[in-house]
Amino acid sequence: MTPIICTVDIVLLTLRSNKLHVALLKREQEPFAGMFALPGGYVHSEQDRDVQDAAARVLLEKTGFVSPYLEQLATFSGPARDPRGWSVSVVYYALVPEEIILNQTSIKLLPVEGLKGLPFDHQHVVETAVARLRSKSTYSSLPVYLCEPLFTLPHLQEVYEAVLGEPINKVSFRRKMKVLAMVEAVDGVMEAGKANRPAKLYRLKKEFKNSLSLLNRAFNAG
Amino acid sequence: MTPIICTVDIVLLTLRSNKLHVALLKREQEPFAGMFALPGGYVHSEQDRDVQDAAARVLLEKTGFVSPYLEQLATFSGPARDPRGWSVSVVYYALVPEEIILNQTSIKLLPVEGLKGLPFDHQHVVETAVARLRSKSTYSSLPVYLCEPLFTLPHLQEVYEAVLGEPINKVSFRRKMKVLAMVEAVDGVMEAGKANRPAKLYRLKKEFKNSLSLLNRAFNAG
DNA sequence: TGAATAGTGTCTCTTAGACATTATTGT
DNA sequence: ACAATAATGTCTAAGAGACACTATTCA
Numbered sequence: 001m002t003p004i005i006c007t008v009d010i011v012l013l014t015l016r017s018n019k020l021h022v023a024l025l026k027r028e029q030e031p032f033a034g035m036f037a038l039p040g041g042y043v044h045s046e047q048d049r050d051v052q053d054a055a056a057r058v059l060l061e062k063t064g065f066v067s068p069y070l071e072q073l074a075t076f077s078g079p080a081r082d083p084r085g086w087s088v089s090v091v092y093y094a095l096v097p098e099e100i101i102l103n104q105t106s107i108k109l110l111p112v113e114g115l116k117g118l119p120f121d122h123q124h125v126v127e128t129a130v131a132r133l134r135s136k137s138t139y140s141s142l143p144v145y146l147c148e149p150l151f152t153l154p155h156l157q158e159v160y161e162a163v164l165g166e167p168i169n170k171v172s173f174r175r176k177m178k179v180l181a182m183v184e185a186v187d188g189v190m191e192a193g194k195a196n197r198p199a200k201l202y203r204l205k206k207e208f209k210n211s212l213s214l215l216n217r218a219f220n221a222g
Numbered sequence: 223m224t225p226i227i228c229t230v231d232i233v234l235l236t237l238r239s240n241k242l243h244v245a246l247l248k249r250e251q252e253p254f255a256g257m258f259a260l261p262g263g264y265v266h267s268e269q270d271r272d273v274q275d276a277a278a279r280v281l282l283e284k285t286g287f288v289s290p291y292l293e294q295l296a297t298f299s300g301p302a303r304d305p306r307g308w309s310v311s312v313v314y315y316a317l318v319p320e321e322i323i324l325n326q327t328s329i330k331l332l333p334v335e336g337l338k339g340l341p342f343d344h345q346h347v348v349e350t351a352v353a354r355l356r357s358k359s360t361y362s363s364l365p366v367y368l369c370e371p372l373f374t375l376p377h378l379q380e381v382y383e384a385v386l387g388e389p390i391n392k393v394s395f396r397r398k399m400k401v402l403a404m405v406e407a408v409d410g411v412m413e414a415g416k417a418n419r420p421a422k423l424y425r426l427k428k429e430f431k432n433s434l435s436l437l438n439r440a441f442n443a444g
Numbered sequence: 445t446g447a448a449t450a451g452t453g454t455c456t457c458t459t460a461g462a463c464a465t466t467a468t469t470g471t
Numbered sequence: 472a473c474a475a476t477a478a479t480g481t482c483t484a485a486g487a488g489a490c491a492c493t494a495t496t497c498a
Binding site for chain 1: 475479
């Protein structure tokens with residue numbers, strides 16, 4: 001029996017102009033050389049401590065940065081998804097602010113809405129990642145990873161609204177941020193430059209780096 | 223480089239005496255021959271259409287039955303978890319009523335609390351599956367798969383309470399069952415034999431076989 | 445008839461969303 | 472002062488939990 005091909009792929013998501021985008025790279029090698037696809041690569045059993053480690057390594061090699069949030073999404077498999085043969089791809093998803101990606105000219109950002117023409121089963125993989133992000137965002141702190149280290153609450157609300165695709169009541173949003181208790185105001189600094197009352201700047205609390213805070217009620221509980 | 227070992231394992235969970243139990247099988251072959259472990263096996267690339275298919279096949283081969291609910295849990299990997307070498311195991315979890323398992327004398331049911339001495343990383347895998355079940359049960363219809371095809375609402379509430387490990391308000395529980403809208407009373411049949419008012423019998427609605435219904439508020443929202 | 449549990453009506457208290465008001469900046 | 476948005480106070484309405492009451496069976 002032919003051996004099973006074992007790879008990792010990364011769905012790197014970010015917000016650009018308040019729309020979710022996915023990061024794609026031009027493939028250097030066959031199959032699908034020249035096409036844009038998710039960053040991915042083989043698991044290196046001599047080098048990687050586990051598949052998560054492989055995903056972090058591939059992301060670093062292909063983009064030059066480390067993502068604070070990197071979570072296993074799911075494993076995709078079958079004989080047809082990769083022309084090289086029966087394959088198993090363990091997929092991770094990462095969330096970063098757009099600014100981190102802008103320095104990387106090799107990365108192409110495409111809106112997740114209306115994606116098509118991706119090689120492998122990458123369209124389905126991206127759809128799964130976006131569904132997971134939306135689902136988790138309804139009751140958790142996940143979207144903060146789409147923000148830069150310092151952000152305002154009005155901006156964070158915009159991020160939530162962009163991810164969820166619907167408006168959120170301002171008072172409720174701020175109440176829930178209090179309940180989640182995973183952001184803290186940074187003393188002394190304020191947003192500036194606009195002709196209105198400046199917003200306080202917040203940051204993710206140390207204890208929530210790499211982790212999430214959960215609600216037991218959705219943001220828009222309806 | 224040595225090839226990566228690609229396997230599937232199944233965490234088969236059920237309720238016995240209102241406690242969660244996991245199904246283990248005595249291993250026929252090395253490694254760990256003679257020890258009790260999760261049902262598992264190699265992915266057969268000539269035969270399996272994907273890894274989910276492999277998990278269903280392994281479960282059928284080892285237990286003789288098909289589980290209505292079989293969901294991918296996560297993928298576990300690394301050089302140390304399997305003495306044969308660097309391995310990737312895609313793990314699925316299944317929920318069944320105890321009665322299905324009772325006919326299978328080869329299966330050993332152990333309580334998930336206080337499990338120890340399992341081979342591979344199976345203890346960690348079981349803990350992950352139980353955590354997933356508990357988490358999903360707080361806002362979904364998942365626990366119905368631990369019931370037989372016909373069940374009463376008081377029994378279903380007991381099942382939820384056993385899984386969640388805390389009591390649920392009766393009125394709220396029945397209201398949420400109405401909101402979830404995934405069970406329906408079966409006309410004409412009732413539970414019988416007890417010296418009290420008989421309970422109506424319910425069943426999972428057809429459209430929810432293999433799927434879940436979700437709430438946007440937890441059962442015990444506190 | 446009494447014991448036991450199923451099933452439902454209803455009250456209260458919490459909390460979400462709507463709306464209004466105050467606060468603080470730049471022009 | 473005025474425009475603009477931040478931040479918060481407060482009212483109302485929806486929903487959760489508590490409690491009590493009715494319903495239906497067997498002994």
